[in-house]
Amino acid sequence: MKKLATVFLLLNVLLASCSDDDNRPTPDAAQPGKPYTVSGTVKDGSGNPISNARIRIENPNGNNIHYTTTSNNAGQYSITVSAIGGYKIYAWKEATTENATYQVxxxxxxxxxxxxxxxxxxxxxxxxxxxxxxxxxxRVVSNENGSGYFGGTVKFINYNSFSDQMAPGTEVTITLTPAAGAKxxxxxxxxxxxxxxxxxxxDGVGQAYYINDIPATQYTITATCRKDGSNKLVYIGAGNPDAFxxxxxxxxxxxxxxxxxxxxxGSPNEHYFYMRMMSN
Structure with missing residues (x-):
């Protein structure tokens, strides 16, 4: 009987030990307020806090290893991750204008x-x-796709249905003036x-030209050109080489x-402009 009691006692100790091990967090476990925390702030250009920004931490080489959160009213965020390395971090903010909604x-x-x-x-x-x-x-810069910049890209095409293209060596100046009340x-x-x-x-076949990294808002676009010391107006066709x-x-x-x-x-290839040099 004493031997049997001893066996039961040992079994109880082993079971208790196994139970404790099951509940003990592993070194890589993501526990709020524990080590391996990525934290910071989200602010605008004037230093004001931004709330509800989306933050994503991911490991591109992992098996879809990622964590997400949003910034609070003070512009603060905190994410606890595993100890695995090679993370990249990104943030976006939804911005709504009278025209559309953007994921910036x-x-x-x-x-x-x-x-x-x-x-x-x-x-x-x-x-x-x-x-x-x-x-x-x-990000990789691509003028043709408008990528690699926080600002936007606008595409201009040296073609129209009424006159010759502007000659090589012509310098074109594009002016974008914010609309009244634009933000x-x-x-x-x-x-x-x-x-x-x-x-x-x-010179050459490709006559598409791109201006990039422009802060996004509503603009009025005007253009001029200069060749051999002569200044000319350039009229603009919004997606149409027949109407300037x-x-x-x-x-x-x-x-x-x-x-x-x-x-x-969006890509500059969705909304673009043709150019026509005026004789004036």
Whole structure:
């Protein structure tokens, strides 16, 4: 009987030990308030907190390893992750205008913040800021697709149905003037923020020209050109080589879908402009 009692006692100790091991968190377990936490702030260009921004942490090399959260009213967020390395972090903010709803990619404080990183046991800080223009360091620049910049891209085509194309060497100046009362996607006023871009006509078959990294808002577009010391007006055809006007109204359309790692603005190939040099 004493031996049997001893066996039961040992079994109870073993069972209790197994139960404790089952409930004990593993070193990589994601526990709120525990180590391996990524936290930071989300602010606009003036330093004001941004609430309800979406933050996503992912491991591109993992088996769909990702974590998501949103910023609070103070613009703060915190996510506890596993100790696995190689994370990348992104943030988006939904912006609604009278024209459309955008899923805007938010920027970071320094270029190195866009790189993959490990999360130490002590945690790491990653802060976001809403950028209206500038390079997106972790994206490849493509003028043709309007990618690689926080700002938008506009496409112009050197063709019309009435006269010859502008000759190679002609310098074209595009002026984008914000419409009255226009605001950027972050809600700040666009008044007085006129954008001027230039490109030079080249020889060859491809006569599409792109101006990029323009803060998204509603603009009035005008154009002029200069060749051999002579200045000319350039009329604009909004998606039509048969109908030209001295100016054109334009706003940047949103990218289709729920957002991507680009700016959130649509491709310049969806809405573009033809050019016609006037004799004046």
């Amino acid at each position: 990619r938010l920027g970071m404080e320094s270029n190195s913040d866009y790189d993959a990183f490990n999360v130490p046991a002590s945690g790491v800080t990653k802060n976001f800021v809403w950028k209206l223009n500038g390079r997106i360091p972790d 950027f996607l972050d809600g700040t006023s666009a008044a007085g923020r006129t954008v001027e871009k230039r490109f030079t006509i080249v 006007t001295p100016n054109a109204e334009y706003y940047f359309r949103p990218e289709s879908g729920s957002g991507s790692y680009e700016s959130g603005l």
